[in-house]
Amino acid sequence: MKAAVVVFPGSNCDRDCKVAVERSTGASVHMVWHAETALPPGLDLIVLPGGFSYGDYLRCGAMAALSPVMAEVRKAAERGVAVIGICNGFQVLCESGLLPGALLRNAALKYVCKPVDLDIVRPDTRFTRAFGSRRRAVMTVGNGEGAFFADADTLTRIEAEGQVVFRYADNPNGSLGDIAGLINTGGNVLGLMPHPDRSFEAELGSADGALLFQSLLETA
Amino acid sequence: MRVRVHVFLKPGVLDVQGKAVENALHGLGWSGVSDVRVGKTVEFDLAGPDPAAAEGEVRRMCETLLANTVIEGYRIEVA
Numbered sequence: 001m002k003a004a005v006v007v008f009p010g011s012n013c014d015r016d017c018k019v020a021v022e023r024s025t026g027a028s029v030h031m032v033w034h035a036e037t038a039l040p041p042g043l044d045l046i047v048l049p050g051g052f053s054y055g056d057y058l059r060c061g062a063m064a065a066l067s068p069v070m071a072e073v074r075k076a077a078e079r080g081v082a083v084i085g086i087c088n089g090f091q092v093l094c095e096s097g098l099l100p101g102a103l104l105r106n107a108a109l110k111y112v113c114k115p116v117d118l119d120i121v122r123p124d125t126r127f128t129r130a131f132g133s134r135r136r137a138v139m140t141v142g143n144g145e146g147a148f149f150a151d152a153d154t155l156t157r158i159e160a161e162g163q164v165v166f167r168y169a170d171n172p173n174g175s176l177g178d179i180a181g182l183i184n185t186g187g188n189v190l191g192l193m194p195h196p197d198r199s200f201e202a203e204l205g206s207a208d209g210a211l212l213f214q215s216l217l218e219t220a
Numbered sequence: 221m222r223v224r225v226h227v228f229l230k231p232g233v234l235d236v237q238g239k240a241v242e243n244a245l246h247g248l249g250w251s252g253v254s255d256v257r258v259g260k261t262v263e264f265d266l267a268g269p270d271p272a273a274a275e276g277e278v279r280r281m282c283e284t285l286l287a288n289t290v291i292e293g294y295r296i297e298v299a
Binding site: 058062 | 229233234236237240284285286288290291
């Protein structure tokens with residue numbers, strides 16, 4: 001498997017993502033700077049990492065979504081390459097329109113940083129098949145603006161299309177529909193606020209994040 | 221010309237920052253305050269002679285970058 005992690009100015013989970021993907025899957029992982037106008041050829045996976053791209057200025061993910069490399073990420077997504085946006089990466093995917101909705105400030109006005117229980121709503125996606133018959137996963141969240149929002153019509157459509165992949169068992173941030181992770185209708189772009197890259201080895205409290213990355217080995 | 225863009229969360233989108241400010245104002249005794257919304261203003265100089273054309277251009281800036289129309293509305297002033 002061949003993967004790339006996009007590095008925006010202000011990303012701070014980019015190296016975590018590299019290590020997580022390497023150790024979970026054995027993939028070779030390329031680091032791609034946001035100003036690049038081409039991606040390495042033959043990628044199976046592109047990861048948009050967590051952090052504070054462009055200092056979270058204006059809106060989280062807003063300027064990252066318009067950076068040069070995102071035009072290439074969009075093209076790769078259209079070709080069916082798997083794309084995962086984690087935390088700030090999820091915000092970038094929403095800002096870029098690759099996923100519906102937006103992430104708002106947490107309802108309780110607090111930065112939330114803790115392991116959370118997730119219901120695996122869609123165990124049949126290319127990102128979740130390695131969970132097998134399990135319907136519960138544990139991953140760590142770390143966000144201040146992680147409350148998923150979409151207008152009522154969009155939310156109805158998201159649910160009708162089966163785009164919710166993960167829900168919080170105990171909603172930590174006020175996300176509508178308890179939505180923690182969302183997939184596009186094409187089934188190849190996943191955004192989630194919890195960090196699989198902080199939950200990929202038992203020593204980190206949970207190894208469930210590794211299963212997410214390992215799920216992609218089947219389609220790589 | 222000078223351009224001012226005001227960006228606010230749309231009505232119906234929970235503005236927790238506004239809520240926090242409202243609670244603080246209530247705590248200070250301003251009990252008549254309600255429906256506080258906290259937005260932002262982006263100001264800049266824009267080259268060009270025609271305010272009407274400028275407004276169209278600024279609208280495109282808003283739709284592209286300055287506002288996320290999923291959650292935000294905007295108001296443009298050109299002076």
